Amino acid sequence: MTMNNQGRPTSPTLVDNRPEGETISGSRGLLQAEPLIFETDRWNQTGVDLPEPKRTRSRLGDLRRKAEVSLPGLSEPETVRHYVRLSQRNYAIDLGFFPLGSCTMKHNPRLNERMARLPGFADIHPLQPQSTVQGALQLIDELAGWLKTLTGMPAVAMSPKAGAHGELCGMLAIRRALEVRGELATRKRVLVPASAHGTNPATAIQCGFTVDEIEAAPDGRVDMDDLRQKLAVTDDIAGIMLTNPNTCGLFERDIREIADLIHAAGGYFYCDGANFNAIVGRVRPGDLGVDAMHINLHKTFSTPHGGGGPGSGPTVLSDALAPYAPVPFVERDEDGQYQLIEDDRRESRDSFGRMVAFHGQMGMFVRALTYMLSHGADGLKRVAEDSVLNANYVQARLKAVMTPAFDGYCMHEALFSDAFVADGIETIDIAKALIDEGYHPMTMYFPLVVHGAMLVEPTETESKAELDRFCEAMAGIARRAAEGDMSLKTAPVHAPLRRLDETRAARKPILKWERPEPESEQLAAAE
Amino acid sequence: MTMNNQGRPTSPTLVDNRPEGETISGSRGLLQAEPLIFETDRWNQTGVDLPEPKRTRSRLGDLRRKAEVSLPGLSEPETVRHYVRLSQRNYAIDLGFFPLGSCTMKHNPRLNERMARLPGFADIHPLQPQSTVQGALQLIDELAGWLKTLTGMPAVAMSPKAGAHGELCGMLAIRRALEVRGELATRKRVLVPASAHGTNPATAIQCGFTVDEIEAAPDGRVDMDDLRQKLAVTDDIAGIMLTNPNTCGLFERDIREIADLIHAAGGYFYCDGANFNAIVGRVRPGDLGVDAMHINLHKTFSTPHGGGGPGSGPTVLSDALAPYAPVPFVERDEDGQYQLIEDDRRESRDSFGRMVAFHGQMGMFVRALTYMLSHGADGLKRVAEDSVLNANYVQARLKAVMTPAFDGYCMHEALFSDAFVADGIETIDIAKALIDEGYHPMTMYFPLVVHGAMLVEPTETESKAELDRFCEAMAGIARRAAEGDMSLKTAPVHAPLRRLDETRAARKPILKWERPEPESEQLAAAE
Amino acid sequence: MRYLPLTEADRAEMLATIGAERVDDFFGDVPEAARLPGPIDGLPNHQGELAVERHLSNLGVRNRTANEGRFFVGCGAYKHHVPATVDHIIQRSEFLTTYTPYQPEIAQGTLHSLFEFQTQVAELTAMDVANASMYDGSTSCAEAALMACRVTRRRKVVLSGGLHPHYAAATRLLCEAQGIEVVSLPPAIDGELDLAAAVDGDTACVIGQSPNVFGTVTDLSPVADAAHAQKALLVSVFTEAVSLAMVPPPGEMGADIAAGEGQSIGNSLNFGGPYVGLFAASQKLMRQMPGRLCGETVDADGKRGFVLTLSTREQHIRRDKATSNICTNSGLCALAFTAHMTLLGGVGLKRLAELNHDAACALADALETVPGVEILTPRFFNEFAFKTPVNAEAVLAMLEERGVLGGVRASRLLPAGTMDDVIIAAATECTTPDDISAYADALKEIV
Amino acid sequence: MRYLPLTEADRAEMLATIGAERVDDFFGDVPEAARLPGPIDGLPNHQGELAVERHLSNLGVRNRTANEGRFFVGCGAYKHHVPATVDHIIQRSEFLTTYTPYQPEIAQGTLHSLFEFQTQVAELTAMDVANASMYDGSTSCAEAALMACRVTRRRKVVLSGGLHPHYAAATRLLCEAQGIEVVSLPPAIDGELDLAAAVDGDTACVIGQSPNVFGTVTDLSPVADAAHAQKALLVSVFTEAVSLAMVPPPGEMGADIAAGEGQSIGNSLNFGGPYVGLFAASQKLMRQMPGRLCGETVDADGKRGFVLTLSTREQHIRRDKATSNICTNSGLCALAFTAHMTLLGGVGLKRLAELNHDAACALADALETVPGVEILTPRFFNEFAFKTPVNAEAVLAMLEERGVLGGVRASRLLPAGTMDDVIIAAATECTTPDDISAYADALKEIV
Ligand SMILES: Cc1ncc(COP(=O)(O)O)c(C=O)c1O
Numbered sequence A, B: 001m002t003m004n005n006q007g008r009p010t011s012p013t014l015v016d017n018r019p020e021g022e023t024i025s026g027s028r029g030l031l032q033a034e035p036l037i038f039e040t041d042r043w044n045q046t047g048v049d050l051p052e053p054k055r056t057r058s059r060l061g062d063l064r065r066k067a068e069v070s071l072p073g074l075s076e077p078e079t080v081r082h083y084v085r086l087s088q089r090n091y092a093i094d095l096g097f098f099p100l101g102s103c104t105m106k107h108n109p110r111l112n113e114r115m116a117r118l119p120g121f122a123d124i125h126p127l128q129p130q131s132t133v134q135g136a137l138q139l140i141d142e143l144a145g146w147l148k149t150l151t152g153m154p155a156v157a158m159s160p161k162a163g164a165h166g167e168l169c170g171m172l173a174i175r176r177a178l179e180v181r182g183e184l185a186t187r188k189r190v191l192v193p194a195s196a197h198g199t200n201p202a203t204a205i206q207c208g209f210t211v212d213e214i215e216a217a218p219d220g221r222v223d224m225d226d227l228r229q230k231l232a233v234t235d236d237i238a239g240i241m242l243t244n245p246n247t248c249g250l251f252e253r254d255i256r257e258i259a260d261l262i263h264a265a266g267g268y269f270y271c272d273g274a275n276f277n278a279i280v281g282r283v284r285p286g287d288l289g290v291d292a293m294h295i296n297l298h299k300t301f302s303t304p305h306g307g308g309g310p311g312s313g314p315t316v317l318s319d320a321l322a323p324y325a326p327v328p329f330v331e332r333d334e335d336g337q338y339q340l341i342e343d344d345r346r347e348s349r350d351s352f353g354r355m356v357a358f359h360g361q362m363g364m365f366v367r368a369l370t371y372m373l374s375h376g377a378d379g380l381k382r383v384a385e386d387s388v389l390n391a392n393y394v395q396a397r398l399k400a401v402m403t404p405a406f407d408g409y410c411m412h413e414a415l416f417s418d419a420f421v422a423d424g425i426e427t428i429d430i431a432k433a434l435i436d437e438g439y440h441p442m443t444m445y446f447p448l449v450v451h452g453a454m455l456v457e458p459t460e461t462e463s464k465a466e467l468d469r470f471c472e473a474m475a476g477i478a479r480r481a482a483e484g485d486m487s488l489k490t491a492p493v494h495a496p497l498r499r500l501d502e503t504r505a506a507r508k509p510i511l512k513w514e515r516p517e518p519e520s521e522q523l524a525a526a527e
Numbered sequence C, D: 001m002r003y004l005p006l007t008e009a010d011r012a013e014m015l016a017t018i019g020a021e022r023v024d025d026f027f028g029d030v031p032e033a034a035r036l037p038g039p040i041d042g043l044p045n046h047q048g049e050l051a052v053e054r055h056l057s058n059l060g061v062r063n064r065t066a067n068e069g070r071f072f073v074g075c076g077a078y079k080h081h082v083p084a085t086v087d088h089i090i091q092r093s094e095f096l097t098t099y100t101p102y103q104p105e106i107a108q109g110t111l112h113s114l115f116e117f118q119t120q121v122a123e124l125t126a127m128d129v130a131n132a133s134m135y136d137g138s139t140s141c142a143e144a145a146l147m148a149c150r151v152t153r154r155r156k157v158v159l160s161g162g163l164h165p166h167y168a169a170a171t172r173l174l175c176e177a178q179g180i181e182v183v184s185l186p187p188a189i190d191g192e193l194d195l196a197a198a199v200d201g202d203t204a205c206v207i208g209q210s211p212n213v214f215g216t217v218t219d220l221s222p223v224a225d226a227a228h229a230q231k232a233l234l235v236s237v238f239t240e241a242v243s244l245a246m247v248p249p250p251g252e253m254g255a256d257i258a259a260g261e262g263q264s265i266g267n268s269l270n271f272g273g274p275y276v277g278l279f280a281a282s283q284k285l286m287r288q289m290p291g292r293l294c295g296e297t298v299d300a301d302g303k304r305g306f307v308l309t310l311s312t313r314e315q316h317i318r319r320d321k322a323t324s325n326i327c328t329n330s331g332l333c334a335l336a337f338t339a340h341m342t343l344l345g346g347v348g349l350k351r352l353a354e355l356n357h358d359a360a361c362a363l364a365d366a367l368e369t370v371p372g373v374e375i376l377t378p379r380f381f382n383e384f385a386f387k388t389p390v391n392a393e394a395v396l397a398m399l400e401e402r403g404v405l406g407g408v409r410a411s412r413l414l415p416a417g418t419m420d421d422v423i424i425a426a427a428t429e430c431t432t433p434d435d436i437s438a439y440a441d442a443l444k445e446i447v
């Protein structure tokens, strides 16, 4: 397992061809200079007007925090300016094409934001009496209905907080099932394709399983021979964690057979649903033998990525695993009242218990249900078709200048390798050049099975005009990379910052601001 | 009256020192290229999902629009990107120091935006039965109370839509008063100081008055001799339109005397309240003999400038003019019910009638009342003090490198002339250089009484750190201007666009997009 | 205080730099009599967000919103659905907290969208050129009258009997202030064409409205011909912009100036304001137009850009010879109009208009079945007047008790006694079949 | 369809460029059995904004919000006032619609604010270093237990009797999945210090909570000493971040790891999610921390910038040897936390804490006057448990009828039978004197 160079430490050589015209203020036209909040003179100030506390007889005894919380308090005008200025330095879907493979950076509808802010959803407490939150429980039940119908699966756990947490939910259900079968001690082995996302093996380990990596076949799918070979011994098999469509952007042709093999071996089929956008509304995982699959609401169903979350990872379960689903879940009784089952000790069920506080990401549920109601069954089918059409269009327009990792049509993301790139130039140089052209680079160096991988996922919310413009710019850069144009090394030049020294950041980690000691301050600056 | 060169037609010479690195896409890093909506292929498309109309038996007879409305309909993702990309090209208060003199570009609190969007204010119709909008009417009444108390004036007309519309309201009240006195035909003359804002003379003319300009004294205030001289004849005097503090940022010392002189002459004292921010909470215009004064809620009371509106110009009136106030106005009857008097034909009142549809800018009323309640009497007093302190601080830090137009302290805005500037350099060059330094230029070439005027109004919502940084950058530019540094002529270089050819725009006005004829299209492009 | 960044230390330092003792030194010019000892009394002190929010929310909940129950109120402001995207766009700091684009190099966001706004308004009204917005429809109408007087150098305007009474009042006020004679034809459900007979050699313009305040749609071409025959202008007014996708627009009726309200595209009801005035004219009258104009040009590198142009007409340059005293207009509401119009496109606007017409037809069909109710408006788009067997004010009050805001009594806008038994009701794409049947049922109970 | 820009013409052109007949060609690998004839049945077709808005609003209005009437519910999520500025900032397109900052050159907005977040959390908890957020407090607590096991290479953790039962469940689940023994001390109002006696040579860590689920504030220093004596770690948990401005923070009590919930600063109640997990540790444990870390560095021109760092611990690089499987965390909620914390400052947070404590003391004073009510929590910040003479569930139901959401019955979180007559009530700066007297009066009526 080679070290993934996703985090390849860039140690940029100091460059000189900086356009002159440095300014006194440090700002340049509309791009404003802005320090850290700690570098203002707003210590022991506050930007919130609070009434004078009465400080009546305290009920805290002598228990007090000793050192005051020493943090600056900016006024509202300074706070708004601080974060609006910072936002100027961010790329975003609302600004342009954001083709991060396997992240499904689709448009985030604004109606979803408005609905999630309705007081009826944003201003209710998870532990309020259930009679006072029937609307919220109905919403969770409706969303669960959509998820089960779209996936053709009989049950769904709504509480997982993101995709990785959904993986944990699925694998814990498998673990509980094995425990009930009394085979937990023996069945430890989980098969994971080499192309799987890092969260898969990490989750398996966290659930106490061992990871057995399946080779990728030349066509980018699971190597069936290697799989059969790994199933020669079956009594230690817990299951498989298969992503479909896989992280090479290809549908696992033999998925039915893989499911049958795993089930025959006494294991369970966990499916990573991160790429569900390619088949939503067209193919139901339930028809493919899946036992558990997490769905990233912040990918397929457009809840915002928010700079790294919050996400939501509800996990659909087959009949085989449904009894082991975690609490809480919503049930509708005969006279239409909704009930939140929080502590299920009824014998018939073998829930693996509670994996998180409260009931899941309600804010994401409201946004996702709004998204589903807006698209409907017909719209969602079109989502999958357009996302796949857009990916194939990008692949078709670029295959002349870049090397597709595999032949044939792709699903919702097109994967290229760096085979076309001249020596001395690397995938990261291509990515940084794309920044100058106004684009967020695609996912790089993932999946690991492809050298210098470039994974382009356009999603269905991009227009043909936007794709055409991207392909033109990408082709221009690809040609320069093929010709070994070393100026690619200096990119980006138009971004707020040039390439950052990640090696230095890891070698001498500075993870918070600290008040510089007066005398050593000059030293630090000179270093 | 020299042609104000505010709209000095800039005809920039074509410049070459364009930093290389043009991109294929036209975007440059985060700054995205974006065409007009008409230059997309979204003709006969729509981005709004509407149900299928039933098109039952029509009640329109044969009356139909002949030519279809031919306008493109962009999808939601394209529309959001289009306007977010356009917004990247705008300077704003939330981005930085916006010292437009006489515009009071203070911070717009976000609480005001949230309150204005409460359904109880945003989703009620002006002609709903009054019993269903008692909360709205109470709000108007409360705001009117604050305005009357802050100005020390007995009455206020709430319906004017902006400052200029408030001027119209004040002058029409004066006109009505003269009419009731039977002196409308004779009293036509309105005295207007040379430094007054263009809306003042325009308003006087629109009300059928004539404008008689009073000279400015060397100290930037009304020349009392010229005033007395103009009041030698009094029977044709309708009134005076005086701005206080005046547009040179100075308090009219002799305002009491001016008021007495005008009243003695049988005229009325209209005061332009655009600069109220300097004295709000500290000085009441009612104590200065004012008869009518408009207040710009979008200046003094922070309702957003919105790219040129909407504003709101409620106009306070003295006892002398109160009877002539326009309809509608809100009255509270004995048992606390609020009544909107829309058509006042009761004899006791001589309202000059209705000047606009409905009841005024409710959206601005909610924001302004929220602003006032947040500051309170103590906070508003501090607003005036800090706005004046900030202006004097800027004047003090820059007077060494720029020429203050007048000696002594200023009020809420500091006025400089271009006396310090070397030949060949003009105020506009200084303004464009400020853009490169990340600042929106101050108001230029206004008031007309100062050559190459530069009017800096910081407002109270700027921190000392922000003012210090501005003064450093401004001083740097001022020195270059004094030294005759011709590179100032090429500014701005860091803005999204270089200087625009305003002469060409006026010579050959293109005021809308038109579909280029195919063959002549090449011609137009080559021209 | 959360909005005031200066600390006590800052203030002291700044006073020192300036060389002043106390802030009071700056207020030396204030006459003794006007100097107050402290904050102005009679007003509360500053409060935190929570307290202010509570006060405003308490006022807000005491109003019945258009969304609560059955709603048919029109007469110049209409309850339409505005896509969520529009409010997101106008809350962008870069659009909300900027001002008139005086420095075009750093205001292309505002100027680019104004150019789109002007193009959309010109196309919607079928006129040659539109300005960058007025306050609202009523002041846009008044400014049109003044412009006609400027262009024709005549001092008489004639208003139709169907012009919205508030628009007539605003126009009358401004004209009479400048000694311009204003002739108002008597209120009439279907009297716009009477303007043709009322025009003479002294007339600067005739002002007709379609759909008019009673909802009546009229082809004003005959009025245009009559006006032009007398070298007068036709000003064509509208208060429901969505109608222009379906009814003959001003340009197709020979109007010289089009003036109207843009609230119904992109903007909320807001209890009457802020709204956005639309103003368009024929090419030859362009330089006489009031308000701001955004024009295309190039920058020093030859790149396309937009600027405010022809400002020599405006008050900040022409002062007393300006075409109008307007400075701040309705910028952000124009952006809301443009964003919604960009989403709709011509195709979407047409369908929206059809949905509105469907709803009004269904309402009329339902109300006609009520004994004693008579639909008075012969040709309407989404609003009509109808006769009630009993006094309109009483009918509306009883409807209100049954949860139905049935419309506007004509007598609220017209002088008492003229149409006391007439209600003007509007229906839009927000009106559901349930709303309509509830209205008819309630009316049956009352009548 | 409003979210899908491709037109029919686009699709045809693109298929031609690709050389495919129909879109179905791309789905050739789908097994026959899984191919559907058309859209998935059992679901409605697409709807416009108006229809969708109505459906959601109807669901929304069927919930009783914390703002409607008297509200005292706490236990891990608190009703605080969030300044309007915070929501404006997190709705900025550039923060809302971006992802994990993989390309630092165009993600300095996110990275710069994460660096501020990490500094604020470290200062608030008085620990050396904090990560860039976890999902919520409960998963943060579970990850702390796993980290302690990694660091000490031991496989036993001990949970206090006052740890929030949901936090205990999440921790137990994850530990037992990896064969780590979990010892839970019995539920106790004031039993955190019992941890000291429970630690032994096999213990990886002891997990205590202050204020605990019953609101009890405890100085865990003795527990820290006992743990360190056995070379075990102290994990100090909190569910009300505002308390740390007033009560002894984890760092001052000798904690090695601090884990807690950040919802109460900047974030709404959201019916339980999304919230933001806070995770901080001592310097020497830095490289064993789960989740993302943002670090300072310079760019090619020597300008300061920030990057995600030490990612060799994380799943996308270390895969099966990663410290945790977390990828997407709670980015936007962390930004909301930071914006609110930036506005408050240490001074503002202290005052906010004092207001909370005032309110809780006033509530306790009022409830104590009710016959049969006994305050059980000896030392509390803004939340306490009290005994009710009658079964807690019945009391809460009767309070609800009187418009008072009086708190959480302990039996909702703890196994039945253990504390059935205990209610946990919280008060914050949003609690008014009227709320408190209404609560007491209602309780008097019931009891
Ligand atoms: C293929 C795949 N699986 C799992 C995940 C984990 O999902 P999350 O980031 O929501 O935890 C991702 C996230 O990017 C992914 O791309």
Ligand SMILES: Cc1ncc(COP(=O)(O)O)c(C=O)c1O
Binding pocket: B102, B103, B162, B163, B164, B165, B197, B199, B243, B247, B272, B274, B275, B296, B311, B312, B313, C326, C327, C328
């Ligand atoms: C001194 C002065 N008076 C009047 C006005 C007109 O106010 P408004 O733009 O609100 O019409 C302005 C506006 O800038 C002004 O500065």
